[in-house]
Structures are given as C-alpha cells and as structure tokens.
Amino acid sequence: MTKMNNENPLKRVAVYVRVSTDRQAKKGDSLAEQQDTLQKYVNEHNMILHSVYIDDGISGQKLDRDEFSRLMEDVKSNQVDLIIFTKLDRWFRSLRHYLNTQATLEKYNIGWLAVSQPFYDTTTAQGRAFVAQSMTFAELEAQTDSERILSTFEYKVKVGEVISGTTPLGYSIKNKHLVVNDDAEKVVKIYEYYQKNPNLRACMRYAADELGILRGHAQFRKLMQNTKYKGEYRNNLHYCPSIVSKELWEECNQLLKRNQRANKTHDYVFSGLLYCAHCGYRLSSCSVRHRRRADGTQSPYTYPSYRCQCKLNKLNVCDNVKVYNEKTLERRLLEIIKDEIKKYISEYEITSAPAVDNMCKQKKLEEKISKLKDLYLNDLITLEEYKIDKNNYEKLISSLPKPSINPTKDLGRVRELLDCDINELYPALDIQEKNQFWRSFIDKISIDKEHNLDIHFK
Numbered sequence: 001m002t003k004m005n006n007e008n009p010l011k012r013v014a015v016y017v018r019v020s021t022d023r024q025a026k027k028g029d030s031l032a033e034q035q036d037t038l039q040k041y042v043n044e045h046n047m048i049l050h051s052v053y054i055d056d057g058i059s060g061q062k063l064d065r066d067e068f069s070r071l072m073e074d075v076k077s078n079q080v081d082l083i084i085f086t087k088l089d090r091w092f093r094s095l096r097h098y099l100n101t102q103a104t105l106e107k108y109n110i111g112w113l114a115v116s117q118p119f120y121d122t123t124t125a126q127g128r129a130f131v132a133q134s135m136t137f138a139e140l141e142a143q144t145d146s147e148r149i150l151s152t153f154e155y156k157v158k159v160g161e162v163i164s165g166t167t168p169l170g171y172s173i174k175n176k177h178l179v180v181n182d183d184a185e186k187v188v189k190i191y192e193y194y195q196k197n198p199n200l201r202a203c204m205r206y207a208a209d210e211l212g213i214l215r216g217h218a219q220f221r222k223l224m225q226n227t228k229y230k231g232e233y234r235n236n237l238h239y240c241p242s243i244v245s246k247e248l249w250e251e252c253n254q255l256l257k258r259n260q261r262a263n264k265t266h267d268y269v270f271s272g273l274l275y276c277a278h279c280g281y282r283l284s285s286c287s288v289r290h291r292r293r294a295d296g297t298q299s300p301y302t303y304p305s306y307r308c309q310c311k312l313n314k315l316n317v318c319d320n321v322k323v324y325n326e327k328t329l330e331r332r333l334l335e336i337i338k339d340e341i342k343k344y345i346s347e348y349e350i351t352s353a354p355a356v357d358n359m360c361k362q363k364k365l366e367e368k369i370s371k372l373k374d375l376y377l378n379d380l381i382t383l384e385e386y387k388i389d390k391n392n393y394e395k396l397i398s399s400l401p402k403p404s405i406n407p408t409k410d411l412g413r414v415r416e417l418l419d420c421d422i423n424e425l426y427p428a429l430d431i432q433e434k435n436q437f438w439r440s441f442i443d444k445i446s447i448d449k450e451h452n453l454d455i456h457f458k
Contacts, residue, residue, distance in 0.1 A: 013047045014071055014080045015039070018055040018090050031056060034086045041084060041115045050080055072101070075110050079366075083112040090114075157234050168226050169213065170243050178228065178240035186211045187229060191244045191252050194224065198255040217309075224256055267431040269326055270445070273438060274306050277448035279318035281310040288323055303327070322449050332453065333438075333445075334423055340455050341414045348411065362400055365393050413441045414457060 017034045031054060042049050051074065053067040074080050083105075085091050091114070092098040105112065153163045161176040170184035189211060194203045204220050207213040215223060227233055230249040231242035274283040283306040304326040310318040369390055376386040429437060446454040 011047050012050045012079065012081045013042055014050050014074065014083045015042065015052045016055075016068070016071060016083055016085045016091065017052065018065070018068075018085075034090065037086050038084055038115060047082075050074070072104065075105065075108055078108070080110060083110065084115055085112070086114065086116045088114045088117055157236050157239065160236065160239050168228055169223065171228070171240070180241050180243060184243045186213060187223075187243050190223070191229075191248050194252050194255065195248060198252075198258075200224075200256070221256070224252060267435070268304055268306075269330060269431055269434045270306065270438065271435055273435075273442060273445050274324070274329075275444050275446045276308040276310065276318060276320050277446040277452070277454060278320045279308065279310045281308060281318065283307060283324065283447070284309040286323070288325075320449055322451075324447060324451070328451075329447075329453075330434075332451070334426060336453070337422065337455075338418060341417055341457075344455075344457050345411055345414065362397050365397050369393050417441065 015035070015038045017031055017038070019031050019034070035052065035054075038052075039049075051071075053071045055065045055067045071080075071083070075083075091112070092101070156163050156176075160178075162173055162178060165173070167173060167178065170181060170187040171178045172181040173179070186207075190203060190207050190213070193206050194200070197203065197206075200217070200220065204215065204217070207215065207220070227249075228240055229243045230246045231238060231240055233239035268285040271285055272282070275281065276283060286305050286307055287302045288305045289302050306324045306326065306329075307322065308318055308320045310320075372381070372386055372389055372393070375381045376383065381389075426434070426437070441458055443456045443458045445456070
C-alpha cells in the first residue's frame with residue numbers, strides 16, 4: 001500500500017460519499033456535508049479530482065452499490081491513485097467486505113484516507129490491525145441496529161401494529177392497525193368460491209371476471225395463503241380483525257395443498273426460454289392430448305406444448321391463443337440455428353467494431369497522459385505545460401463516442417456450434433440435456449402467432 005504523500009500535487013483522487021437515510025436523519029451526516037469536507041481537502045492539498053462517487057440511501061453492509069462498483073472499475077483500470085472519504089464507516093460497515101476490497105486496493109497499489117479520522121494508517125502492520133479492529137466494531141454497530149429494528153418489528157406485531165404500508169386486499173390502515181374495508185366482501189367470495197370449486201385457475205378467472213380482481217398465479221396463491229385473513233400474523237393469533245373464518249381459511253388451504261402438483265408429469269425442452277412476442281409474457285408449458293398420432297394411428301398421445309400464460313389467466317392484455325408444439329419448435333430451431341448464429345456474429349462484429357476502435361484510442365490517450373506525468377516528474381516539462389496538455393488529452397477522451405454494446409462479449413460458445421454437427425449430436429441428448437444445451441447460448445426466444453422465432457443470444 002502506498003502511503004499518501006501530501007506533497008505530491010499530481011495524485012488522482014476519487015471522492016467517495018455514502019449516506020444511509022437513518023444516518024442522514026439522525027446525525028446530519030448529509031451528502032452535501034461530506035462532499036464539502038472532501039472538496040476542501042482536495043483543494044487544500046493541490047490534488048487532481050478524478051471523480052466523485054455518491055451512494056445515496058445505501059447501507060454500508062452492502063457491497064452491491066452502484067457508485068462503489070464504478071469506483072472499483074476505475075481502480076482496476078488505473079485511473080485512481082487515492083480514495084478519500086470522511087469517516088471509515090462511510091467506506092464500509094462489514095469486516096468481510098472491507099478485507100476483500102482492501103485486497104483489491106493493495107493489488108493495484110491504491111491508498112485511501114478517512115480525512116476526518118487521519119489516525120488510520122494502512123501502511124504498517126499495526127495500522128492495518130487497528131483498521132480491521134475498527135471495522136469489527138462498525139459491523140457490530142450495524143448488526144446491533146438490525147437487531148434493534150427486528151425487535152421493534154416483533155413488538156409491533158405483538159401489539160397488532162402494521163410494520164409496512166402495504167395492506168392485503170380487504171384491509172386498510174387506521175391508527176397503525178389493520179381495519180376491514182369494503183373490499184372484504186370480495187375476499188370472502190373468493191374463499192367461498194374456491195371452497196366449492198377447488199381449482200386455482202378457475203378461481204382466478206372468477207375473481208377477474210366477476211370481482212375485478214386481477215392477480216398473477218403466484219400473487220393469487222399468496223392471497224389464499226395470507227394468514228391475516230383469519231386474524232393471525234406470525235406469533236400473534238389475534239393480530240387483526242378476521243375477514244374469513246378460521247375454519248374456511250384452513251379448509252381452503254388444505255385444498256390448495258392437495259391440488260398442488262408434487263411432481264411434473266413431463267420435462268420440457270424449452271422450459272423458461274419461450275416468450276410471447278405480442279405481450280412479452282413467458283409461455284407456460286402444457287400437455288395437449290390428441291386421439292391421433294402424427295403417424296396416423298388412433299392411440300391417444302400427449303404432445304408437450306407451450307401457450308401464453310397471460311391469455312391463460314384471462315388478464316385481457318393479449319389475444320395470442322396459439323399452442324406451440326414442442327417437437328415442431330425443435331425441428332424449426334435445428335433448421336435455422338446455424339444461420340441465426342452466423343447472422344448474430346456478423347451483426348455483432350459490425351456493431352462492436354467502432355466501440356473496439358474507440359477503446360483503443362482511449363487507451364492510447366491515457367498512455368500519453370501517463371507519459372506526460374513522467375515528463376513532468378523528471379523536470380522535462382513545466383507544471384503549466386503538463387496541465388494544458390493533460391486537459392487537451394482528457395477533452396479528446398471525453399469526445400470519443402461511448403460504446404453502445406459491450407465489445408468484450410465472448411462469442412466462443414456460439415462459434416463452436418458452427419463447427420459441430422448439431423443434427424447428429426442433438427438426438428442423443430435427453431430432455432434435461434436438451435434444455436441445458438439451448439440455455440447455454442440462448443437467453444430467450446420470442447414467438448408470434450405466425451410461429452416466427454426471434455432468438456436472443458447471450
């Protein structure tokens with residue numbers, strides 16, 4: 001780790017700012033205050049400000065932060081010499097995340113400094129041990145906050161108070177408690193209908209057509225399983241006023257469990273890959289029974305097929321009623337897949353060529369800036385000349401068009417398919433292997449009512 005040298009006017013500095021909403025509200029450690037403190041530090045030490053990275057309303061225990069990720073990319077591309085922030089807990093509140101990130105910084109010889117806590121020093125073994133110990137206490141504080149929040153939620157549930165602003169159908173919030181509203185009658189009708197007709201899809205259609213309640217399959221199942229409708233929530237058996245009787249709720253949920261398929265009767269080759277081109281919904285797998293086989297015999301046969309889930313649930317946003325036979329789709333894909341791969345590779349190379357060229361130009365300009373810095377450090381040019389030339393190079397970099405796609409996409413997988421005999425190898429695969437084969441290089445396939453396929457490669 002390179003220790004910060006305040007006398008070096010050419011250190012490229014990244015300013016990192018983070019605040020969680022609770023911290024900002026309680027302690028006034030706002031984004032503006034952090035930025036002001038860090039900007040003053042940059043100005044006072046004659047540093048070069050590379051960029052400001054701001055994560056607003058994100059916990060320090062989370063590593064998946066947009067601006068933090070952008071900062072680490074700049075670190076790996078050698079655009080930063082030093083990272084500054086106000087306090088250590090703005091950087092991290094998780095020891096594991098801190099140690100992993102610290103390893104990356106040391107790999108690229110990048111230093112950091114908490115300007116409001118200058119006693120942290122990562123250039124010595126004792127200093128690194130002190131920082132690690134401090135991170136342990138920061139993580140403990142964050143976990144204690146989480147435990148306190150969970151304890152608060154537990155108390156709220158115990159006294160019947162809501163813990164979020166989301167309410168189930170049939171309830172409203174009044175004085176922090178759930179109260180029954182006019183939609184409760186619809187909930188009762190849904191449960192009573194399912195009690196008499198234990199078919200979830202039929203109940204969904206009834207709710208949509210007769211009651212105006214539109215829900216997807218998973219949402220409707222959650223509605224039927226919501227314990228609040230019988231007045232219970234977690235460990236509180238009297239959490240809120242019940243809408244349906246406990247007996248009716250228990251009976252409907254027993255029927256729901258009984259009618260839930262434990263195992264699929266058939267595996268599907270294109271499971272999770274097919275989408276309706278008209279509404280964008282994923283196609284659901286189904287089995288279509290025919291009396292006559294394809295060879296003309298009369299014995300009954302079930303064809304694995306696919307159809308639009310949106311139309312099936314009667315959500316009235318799609319008119320695609322087509323059923324797509326799996327075997328027909330397989331034959332069609334095997335016929336066109338190599339031509340589609342060639343087309344995809346050709347289009348990708350044409351589109352990505354300017355992006356690759358721009359990246360090469362940018363890299364060369366960055367190398368010139370680096371050489372320019374060496375010239376100044378060796379007293380071959382003045383500081384004024386350095387600043388002027390550097391500014392010109394940076395303007396050229398910023399004027400380069402940004403790439404519209406990722407030019408580093410690996411096309412190795414799809415190129416390999418062009419060199420193999422798919423039609424010879426494919427029949428030897430079982431259904432699960434076929435599914436894995438298609439999913440290995442295809443992201444999704446959109447299909448319209450005329451059976452036209454639009455293949456989206458990974």
